[in-house]
Amino acid sequence: MLLDRTGRKPDLWTRGQPDDHAPVLVAWEEWNTQARLGNDPDRLGVEIPNTLAIEDLRPVLSQVGLVAIRFGAFSDGRGLSQARLIRRAGFTGVLRAVGPLIPDEFGFALQCGFDEVELPESSAHRQSEDEWLRSLAAYSHTYQQGYRSRTSILAQRRLARLSKGQSHA
Amino acid sequence: MYRYDEFDAGFVRERVALFRDQVQRRIDGSLTEDEFKPLRLKNGVYLQLHAYMLRVAIPYGTLSSVQLRQLALIGERYDRGYGHLTTRQNIQFNWPKLRDVPDILDLLADVEMHCIQTSGNCIRNVTADHFAGVAADEWIDPRPVCELIRQWSTAHPEFSYLPRKFKIAVTGASHDRAVVKAHDIGLRIVRHPDTGAHGFEVSVGGGLGRTPMIGKVIRDFLPQEELLAYLEAVMRVYNLEGRRDNKYKARIKILVHETGTEALKARIEHEFAQLDGPSINADPEELARIAAYFAPPHYEELPAVSARLEAAKSANPVFADWIDTNGFAHKVAGYRAITISLKGIGEIPGDITSAQMRQVADLADRYSLSEIRVSHNQNLILPNVKNDDLFALWQGLVEAGLATANVGLITDIIACPGLDYCALATARSIPIAQAIAKRFADPARQREIGPLNLNISGCINACGHHHVGQIGILGLEKRGQESYQITLGGDPTEQAAIGEIVGPGLTAEAVPDAIERLVEVYLEARQVGETFIDTFRRIGIGPFKLAFQHNLEGADHVA
Amino acid sequence: MSATKRPPLPVILLANHFLDGEVVFWSGQGWSRNPQEAQTASTQAEADVLEEAGRLAFARAEVVDAALIDVSLSADGQPVPNHFRERFKISGPSVRTDLGKQAEFAKDQAKG
Numbered sequence A: 001m002l003l004d005r006t007g008r009k010p011d012l013w014t015r016g017q018p019d020d021h022a023p024v025l026v027a028w029e030e031w032n033t034q035a036r037l038g039n040d041p042d043r044l045g046v047e048i049p050n051t052l053a054i055e056d057l058r059p060v061l062s063q064v065g066l067v068a069i070r071f072g073a074f075s076d077g078r079g080l081s082q083a084r085l086i087r088r089a090g091f092t093g094v095l096r097a098v099g100p101l102i103p104d105e106f107g108f109a110l111q112c113g114f115d116e117v118e119l120p121e122s123s124a125h126r127q128s129e130d131e132w133l134r135s136l137a138a139y140s141h142t143y144q145q146g147y148r149s150r151t152s153i154l155a156q157r158r159l160a161r162l163s164k165g166q167s168h169a
Numbered sequence B: 001m002y003r004y005d006e007f008d009a010g011f012v013r014e015r016v017a018l019f020r021d022q023v024q025r026r027i028d029g030s031l032t033e034d035e036f037k038p039l040r041l042k043n044g045v046y047l048q049l050h051a052y053m054l055r056v057a058i059p060y061g062t063l064s065s066v067q068l069r070q071l072a073l074i075g076e077r078y079d080r081g082y083g084h085l086t087t088r089q090n091i092q093f094n095w096p097k098l099r100d101v102p103d104i105l106d107l108l109a110d111v112e113m114h115c116i117q118t119s120g121n122c123i124r125n126v127t128a129d130h131f132a133g134v135a136a137d138e139w140i141d142p143r144p145v146c147e148l149i150r151q152w153s154t155a156h157p158e159f160s161y162l163p164r165k166f167k168i169a170v171t172g173a174s175h176d177r178a179v180v181k182a183h184d185i186g187l188r189i190v191r192h193p194d195t196g197a198h199g200f201e202v203s204v205g206g207g208l209g210r211t212p213m214i215g216k217v218i219r220d221f222l223p224q225e226e227l228l229a230y231l232e233a234v235m236r237v238y239n240l241e242g243r244r245d246n247k248y249k250a251r252i253k254i255l256v257h258e259t260g261t262e263a264l265k266a267r268i269e270h271e272f273a274q275l276d277g278p279s280i281n282a283d284p285e286e287l288a289r290i291a292a293y294f295a296p297p298h299y300e301e302l303p304a305v306s307a308r309l310e311a312a313k314s315a316n317p318v319f320a321d322w323i324d325t326n327g328f329a330h331k332v333a334g335y336r337a338i339t340i341s342l343k344g345i346g347e348i349p350g351d352i353t354s355a356q357m358r359q360v361a362d363l364a365d366r367y368s369l370s371e372i373r374v375s376h377n378q379n380l381i382l383p384n385v386k387n388d389d390l391f392a393l394w395q396g397l398v399e400a401g402l403a404t405a406n407v408g409l410i411t412d413i414i415a416c417p418g419l420d421y422c423a424l425a426t427a428r429s430i431p432i433a434q435a436i437a438k439r440f441a442d443p444a445r446q447r448e449i450g451p452l453n454l455n456i457s458g459c460i461n462a463c464g465h466h467h468v469g470q471i472g473i474l475g476l477e478k479r480g481q482e483s484y485q486i487t488l489g490g491d492p493t494e495q496a497a498i499g500e501i502v503g504p505g506l507t508a509e510a511v512p513d514a515i516e517r518l519v520e521v522y523l524e525a526r527q528v529g530e531t532f533i534d535t536f537r538r539i540g541i542g543p544f545k546l547a548f549q550h551n552l553e554g555a556d557h558v559a
Numbered sequence C: 001m002s003a004t005k006r007p008p009l010p011v012i013l014l015a016n017h018f019l020d021g022e023v024v025f026w027s028g029q030g031w032s033r034n035p036q037e038a039q040t041a042s043t044q045a046e047a048d049v050l051e052e053a054g055r056l057a058f059a060r061a062e063v064v065d066a067a068l069i070d071v072s073l074s075a076d077g078q079p080v081p082n083h084f085r086e087r088f089k090i091s092g093p094s095v096r097t098d099l100g101k102q103a104e105f106a107k108d109q110a111k112g
């Protein structure tokens, strides 16, 4: 099951051999040996292990439209830090978490810069799309500033202070 | 005291609803037990031997009387009428039912409390000097910084699935009462030598457990405004590089050890230089907003010496001893901070009944501006007592059975729950504490022995801080029997040290005799003005080992 | 629970009830809170049955930490765990004899 913040979506990417139609996701381990289709980042993605140093991925980021990070286990949070670093490196394409994540981690993953989660069948048959979406509504506000969001609790307090300061002025 | 604003209050309520939902999802099978367990741990719910256990955070050890009464209510309604104070400024209930936990969390939220991140592989409850704000040797109250860290670390999107637990402690006094060097990150608030600006000395990689280590300083001065960004840099390096292949090697102390302090420091500084500080750091105004809640209460102008107190002391020597032992110098003249010992002779260290919680809450309302503290020594503190009120307070405590005069003495024992409650234990700790306390019950003898901290853990995880006990006792299993290993010379203060093993393991019955022999060695060797640790440092472990060996010849030991 | 780690016979099946946390024993018919109702398995085949009961109950989120515990039989036929850890687990805290099974099911309790 592939999910983003709006719900379930079809997976247009294929793994393995490049194909004339579908965009292809190349495993990091095969990145240097696999034939690549032209220079179209929209049709090329890379799938990395959660042990990869993001410094090593940097040169690749401009060539791909999707980076997938493999989570060995939901309890292994390395991918969350990798996502932050990939976003900090300026990557604006699609960032995908692959593995047995749990719904309670979905909001965290989005805050760290992920766009979507690809769940294995063993998780997907227990967990509904609805559960995943519901988990995003668990907290109305968070203390930390997330990727694409400027509305941390600290930021809102700052804003309240500013508007109060203005109305006093 | 800090008060929740609408965001804090809303967050805690939503968290309760989320946990309710998580329990439901476990029941309906959408979460497996492996998935559910870390979620329940992050809400303070453990499974012990006999039942679940719920660990409630008491951030930086500060409690109001209203909160203490609520804990009393929870103890009565959902537990067996008591709670247990821990070495990390938490309180644990030993018998809650999982089905009741969401309701308990709602009761806690009613008084601005929670169990968030009191367990699990995340940033835990931030601890501080229990005399914060009142200690005479403190120059800045660490609690606003602790509160800032509490908020920043709460449900942190990036650092909620760390390799292992992560503990942070802060002190702002010259004497370290928060054991900062035994924490994953220890922060000492310092003043810049040139500018006088506030900042932190940062150490990383302290920890006890099976590989005890003292934290290493990686920053002599971190400007206060940059704290959260720097913490984020440390956490990111740890999250990415900390070992995940072996749970016993997963703490940051192992990363520090294996990478080397200098190399790790360089990586942290490199990350710190790259991250976007302003998007992480709190404004000075935010810290000021929090600090305003910790502004000193309205103290009366009082003479330093209270005639009433002096009169009561000379009329009542037992009271005088209690004051001298359990009193602590306050930064405001005419006031004192009082430690309420939860170490009555023969009682369970750190346990307090719901009835006693209410009595303490009432006494706090009457005599301590409604405030109570929790110390890592498993005691309570009334931080703001007028000298004039001390005698009345003492009488109230006598009535509650809470006037034991032994703070800092050999019977003020830290003990983890051990095998009487804990599923990980290899031996019991509480009965050992009780037996030793009974052996040294005589108050005059305890005072004669002087300051001596004795810490007991029921397994190598070291929850009872045995490594930093001047006398440490570790309960192990040897050939199907409980066996106790004794260490000497540990020190939890700014001169932090790990104790050395004095000899082979003993049976439970043999422990009090052995402790008595070790104490005698000190009493015989001590010079004028020396405490146990001073003598130990001067003469070394040799004489203690010798006496221990002699003693063994009479006792049956499990080797 | 894996068969490879099975303790020596005879054994009983011990667990904590998922929603209550309380220690429960497999009685043959279901879970009992009373240690005196624990069913003792003396053969591998009987132990297999216990193990399966634990596995199913765990899968249904009825219990957690289900484990076979090796016991000896006391004079009156009551199973007493061989290891002191489990003796505490089926009795209660040794420092609070007013709490736990030892208080509730006082008769015939195994001594800690």
Ligand code: HEM
Binding pocket: B046, B047, B048, B053, B085, B086, B087, B088, B092, B164, B167, B182, B183, B206, B207, B208, B209, B210, B247, B248, B251, B415, B416, B417, B422, B423, B424, B461, B462, B463, B464, B465
């Ligand atoms: C169900 C009960 C408990 C369990 C399962 C438990 C588990 C553990 C474990 C596994 C560790 C070792 C962590 C490591 O080195 O990675 C540890 C450390 C610790 N625990 Fe507990 N604990 C329990 C109760 C307590 C209690 C009651 C206290 C306080 C009296 C406590 C305070 C501590 C402290 C201070 C450490 C510090 C060691 C360090 O930071 O390295 N724990 N605990």
Ligand code: SF4
Binding pocket: B416, B417, B418, B419, B422, B423, B424, B425, B426, B457, B458, B459, B460, B461, B462, B463, B464
């Ligand atoms: S030290 Fe061991 S026995 Fe004691 S509470 Fe910690 S885990 Fe349990």
